[in-house]
Amino acid sequence: MENKLVIGKALLKYMSFKKLSNYLLLFSSFQISRLLGKPKIWGYPTTLSIEPTTSCNLRCPECPSGLRSFSRPTGMIEERLFRDLIDQSKDHLTFLHIYFQGEPFLHPKFLDMVSYADTNRVFTSTSTNAHYLHEKNVAAILSSGLKQLIVSMDGITQEIYEDYRIGGNLEKVKSGLSLLIQKRKESKQLFPRIILQFLVTGKNEHQIPPLKEWAVEVGVDELQLKTTQIYDFENGSPLIPSDHRYSRYLPKGDGTWKLKKKIENKCWRMWQGAVFTWDGRMLPCCFDKDGQYVMGKIGESSFKEIWKNETYSEFRRQLMQDRSQIDICKNCTE
16 A cells, blocks of 8 residues: 555656646546447547567566567667657656566666656656666666566566576576665665566465565565466466466356456546557557557557547447457456
């Protein structure tokens, strides 16, 4: 709770009348769209995810970056394109996650991009596997203006950790995280807030108690126990936890599995935000990892033109009519 209050205060500091008005327009248009049964869009995205790179040092089995299985182009975002996206969105953007797929710290200009967004009064967050939290990077992180750092660590012992984070070194993660927290404390800074994210699977769920102890000991600001998205979940997987509190799926009783929550023909995310791939393609959602649903591309159209174009409108219309017919929605209950 304390961490959420600190983050909330930081978000408020970057808020403006224009951003607040935009948010109210988006929310109002979402509610009216639900009432009418057809999409109306007032305002522009209040949250964005921008992908620095598709490259990754690990080979996680439920991740296109880890599997090296993208069918879309791979690469690293040009700093010029990143700055253009910020320039076009900063007046209405309240939250920026500089991450989609890949390991952001592999981009040589990653922290420069963070600083550019922060200078333009945009709250910045990122996700990392924490293999690059060495002395030089830690100093740069603390001076970048980054407000939130999500660290993925799915095991408290090397054996369990590397079962999912294939190619990972747990001691490197732990020492890098400890270094960052220590240096932040020495510099008397509040940011970035450190969120330790643990994807609960059938292979690591027994490590939750010692994980909680370690999180307190090292001094992370928040521990999040997250459910794991599993491809082809219908036939089951050893990654589905036995404790269904930490699972997105439930057994149907015939050997197959179903989503725990019912899919409804609505999705606030389609009004609230969007995702940009490294090459400037605008996607509707972070579940579209392979870029099946491209709404438009920066350079060919402006940010605002894409957001309100017919392709996007038709996607929202389809979602409101029958969301179960959209591939990326079948494994999500928003």
